[in-house]
Amino acid sequence: MTTMETETATGWNRMELLQIADSVAREKNIDPRTVLEAMEEAIQKAARSKYGHENDIRAEIDPKTGQISLYRCLEVVETVENDYVEISLGSASRRNPDAQVGDTIADELPPIDFGRIAAQTAKQVIVQKVREAERERQFEDYKDRIGEIINGLVKRMEYGNVTVDLGRGEAVVRRDELLQRESFRQGDRIRAYIYDVRREQRGPQIFLSRTHPQFMAKLFTQEVPEIYDGIIEIKAVARDPGSRAKIAVLSNDTAIDPVGACVGMRGSRVQAVVNELQGEKIDIIQWSPDPATFIVNALAPAEVAKVVLDEDAMRIEVVVPDDQLSLAIGRRGQNVRLASQLTSWDIDIMTEAEESERRQEEFRLRSEMFIESLDVDEVIAQLLVTEGFTTIDEVAFVPIEEIADIEGFDEDIAQELSNRANEFLTAEEERHTARRIELGVGDDVAAIEGLTSAMLAVLGENEIKTLDDLGDLAGDELIEMLPNFSLAEEEANDIIMAARAHWFDDEEEPAAEEEAAEAVEGSDA
Secondary structure, eight states, rough: OOOOHHHHHHHHHHHHHHHHHHHHHHHSSSSSSHHHHHHHHHHHHHHHHHOOTTOOOEEOOOTTTOOOOEEEEEEEESOOOTTTEEEEEEHHHHHOOOOOOEEEEEEEEEEOOOOHHHHHHHHHHHHHHHHHHHHHHHHHHHGGGOOEEEEEEEEEEEETTEEEEOOEEEEOOOOSOOTTOOOOOOOEEEEEEEOOOOOOOOEEEEEEESSSSHHHHHHHHHHHHHTTTTTTEEEEEEETTTTTEEEEESSSSSTTTTHHHHHHGGGGGHHHHHHHHOEEEEEEEOOOSSSSHHHHHHHTTSOOOOOEEEEETTTEEEEEEGHHHHHOOOOOGGGHHHHHHHHHHEEEEEHHHHHHHHHHHHHHHHHHHHHHHHHHOHHHHHHHTTTTTOHHHHHHSSSSHHHHHHHOOHHHHHHHHHHHHHHHHHHHHHHHHHHHHHHOOOOOOOOOTOOHHHOOOOHTTTOSEEEEEEHHHHHHHHHHOOOTTTHHHHHHHHHHHHHHHHHHHHHHHHHHHHHHHHHHHHHHH
């Protein structure tokens, strides 16, 4: 072959190399430079096989001409310890007078002919690098799309899981993220919610869901322009996937009814969402900043007669007419469960008859407590309960004027009731203290803030007698041990940490002794 023929063939091969890199980059939707870097690494690996793996050989491909250059790199050092990768400053200066220690000298190597094994190795390196770049591109494409709805084609079904072709990647819908009785076949179109994108050993994994509450919220965003424009907000969503759901909405424009806008003309908007969710029934609820109003709305279609809130415990008692009980609870408790999820409140439902019976029982028990504790007749006890007094402490510590204002009472009666309440509490305190001492509960435990004498007696009965005994408990164990004292979790944890305080004091003493010893040694020196 003549020189001209060789140059022509080489030039054609160089251009073909660039065309291949460009073609692979377009097909895999990655940067052409990434493909060229993979080729460079493959050539470097093949060159090391020929010249020796101990050499630092680097390859460069000109992105414009396709020219391949091979170099052996040597680091300039004062004293050479490895001839393969180092060169002395004197030798380097003869090649480049400006060379300094730490510089790199590059020796150009002749191009190599790829043998069958070297070519196969190079091909594997290129394929691996391109695959890694494709995976990284896929992760970067989808990591910021968590929370979006995406369309794809079903590629295959494996053990109930659906693999979805997204065009520029693959995703999976696990069996528990599909709606009940929902089935797909290869080639079916599928719409789902991206809820997670993770880097894993086998590449980025995109997880889709059709049961996620936000999937329904995003479907409404697509169907209702007012939600997309921000005029209507979706405040909360609760779903029993494939069966029933509740969605709470709020309008930022008083002229627009949020429920009506989401339902649409003749139900067209909500029906489009229902159809996508395989007939899932959807209750659209008007959100309210008032918890009682919001919970009443959330229990629709049931009617509510009365509510009693306990804001500290996030619990609400809902009283409904007798004929509304089954509607409020729903089939298998579905309605009240979804309402509870939607509002984040624990909801207790009872009928008016049950509520009346319970109130009468509470009235009777409290009246009996006042009769026994204050040694008063039934009329006075019932008057106290009617006015809202629930404990002896309230009678003992409220201002005398409040008790005297009760109809039928005067200041003398009020003062007498207050005195009797204080005497009762003092006697109870002495009784519990005696019981605590009898059970062997230490004074150091009794000194912990937040523990009453009654609590200490109960702890003693449960064999909690020392700071260590108390410190070994967990917060929920302490609460369980004192069920009648309405102890909050934070209070329980504070009590336990106070009991453990001496453990840390014991650790600090040796440290202080060591510091003192070191100070003495330093002064002697």
